[in-house]
Amino acid sequence: MENINWNHWLDLAVGFAGNIVSAILLWLIGRWLIALSARLLDEQLATRHLDPTLRRYAHSFLSVTLTIVLVIGILGFFGVQTATFAAVIATAGIAIGMAWSGLLANFAAGVFLVVLRPFKVGDVVSVAGLTGTVREIGLFATTLDTPDGVQTLVGNNKIFSDTIQNYSANAVRRVDLKAQLANSADHVEAIRLLSAALTRIPNVLAAPAPDVGLLEFTALGPVLALRPYCAPEHYWQVYFDSNRAIRETLGAAGFPAPEQAMVVRQG
Known part of the structure; x- marks a missing residue:
């Protein structure tokens, strides 16, 4: 050995x-x-x-x-x-x-989101069927905080390949509301009262001025369209205050509540 x-x-x-x-x-x-x-x-x-x-x-x-x-x-x-x-x-x-083609697609879409900047952190957006505040734009997914407090991750490719709505991008946002009147109500007086009431709501912009007008007619009576304008961050405050103003203004002026009218004929 x-x-x-x-x-x-x-x-x-x-x-x-x-x-x-x-x-x-x-x-x-x-x-x-x-x-x-x-x-x-x-x-x-x-x-x-x-x-x-x-x-x-x-x-x-x-x-x-x-x-x-x-x-x-x-x-x-x-x-x-x-x-x-x-x-x-x-x-x-x-x-x-x-x-991992899907993962790489998310990565590529994330690059485009950063470069093209359709939204940024802190913006309120509607993407891929979800609405929320952007918390983070990651390499592969974007994190949203939905209005009900749920943290949601959405793949960047799904966002980039779908419609993107950015509610924070413009300085002014319109609030769309309706007011149903009774058939017997004076719609001209209602328009005057509601136009004045909208201008008294906090954070409603003077320019452009709120719009109030006849929108349509239903079996209950005429329907008014109310469209105050505000900054995006005040949207929901103006929305709720405008609804309250409709109820309180028409009620204080003694406007009748809309009722469904039925005509019964006997042969």
């Missing part, structure tokens, strides 16, 4: 341990440099008042890209054929892309 060359195996063990330590050191130093680069980039973008969502995108993209470069660099330092490794990464990327 041949004698074991312990010195040879000891050299191999020392060399292997040295490689492991070197790899760990390179990884730690590399990650520190990556974190430093990402932080410097974020500070530079913040000084230029760039959108926070776009800054997170840039931070994530830089961190992921430099981490891949770091891994390839460490493997190349230890003699691994990085060209082959890069080809493996590319192949794996294609396979993952095919398997």
Whole structure:
């Protein structure tokens, strides 16, 4: 039986341990440099008042890209054929892309949402059949807080491929209401009283002035359309106060309540 060359195996063990330590050191130093680069980039973008969502995108993209470069660099330092490794990464990327096409579609849609900016954090929007306040525009999904206090995540691709309504984008928003009058009611007097009442409601804009007019006729009587204008953040306050003004104004003026009239004929 041949004698074991312990010195040879000891050299191999020392060399292997040295490689492991070197790899760990390179990884730690590399990650520190990556974190430093990402932080410097974020500070530079913040000084230029760039959108926070776009800054997170840039931070994530830089961190992921430099981490891949770091891994390839460490493997190349230890003699691994990085060209082959890069080809493996590319192949794996294609396979993952095919398997996760929906996830990548959400990512791509998120980029377009940040670049085109149909809405921003804090806006009240209606997207993908949901209405709520935008809390965050993420890499793959957008987070909404619905009016009933439910945090909801919606895929970015679903948002971008559907109709987007931004209720906070314009400075003025119209409140649409109706007032049903009785057939015997004086609609001219009702229009005068309600026009004056709307102007007294807090946060109703003087310009454009509130609109009050005949909208349609039903079996109960004429229907008035009331359209006060306000800032988007005051919409629901104006909505509820206008409804109360309709009830109180017509009631105080003695307007009759609408009643369904039925005519019965006997042959």
